[in-house]
Amino acid sequence: MKIAIKQSLLSLFFFAAIVGCAPKADKKLPYIGEPDIEEKIVDGKTITDTIYHRIPSFSFLNQDSVLLTEKAFDNKVYIANFFFTHCPSICPTMQRNLLKVYEKYKGDDRVSFLSHSIDFKFDSPSVLKAYAQKLGVTNEQWQFVTGSKKDIYGLADQYLVYTKEDASVPGGYDHQGYLVLVDKDKHIRGAYDGTNEEQVAQLFTDLEILLQEK
Secondary structure, three states, X not given: OHHHHHHHHHHHHHHHHHHHOXXXXXXXXXXXXXXXXXXXXXXXXXXXXXXXXXXXXXEEEEOOOOEEXXXXXXXXXXXXXXXXXOOOOOHHHHHHHHHHHHHHHOOXXXXXXXXXXXXXXXXXXXXXXXXXXXXXXXXXXXXXXXXXXXXXXXXXXXXXXXXXXXXXXXXXXXXXXXXXXXXXXXXXXXXXXXXXXXXXXXXXXXHHHXXXXX
């Protein structure tokens, strides 16, 4: 599964590079995920619709012990990722890079941020609160959430991000460090390695493209 996801995202990065060469006026980010094809009859004619993959409904506790659902992100572009607070490997770099995006768009109500903890045992709301404050998050624009293993890991699959509890790796959890760009209709429009400076720079570029999209 992990290899398949990585290959899919590598294909995405190649496609995004092609899109980046197009004239600015024609730029539009791709839709990520396997679409469904739906056929219906309208006025006696067969019409084919492409139904793009969407992030489904969810409900988690945030850093303030308040229930947070997908409705908090209605009509907003947001960036999501998966981490855990005591991660000894990729999380510190990933979160510092996401903080750069947060700082640029801080106070911009068009953009939100959502970090899901994959450590369902340790990362309680109070732990997430302390982590967010230490990181430098000072408003509700960036939410940190926790939930059951089934719910968090199941949602990670919907974001096409690999997550796994694994005692053999440092910290006890294995996961990918992608920053996932989601549009106002909850379609995935980009995924970027949060530990890679070039891909984080591409996120800045693509976020502006998405905000200007009609």
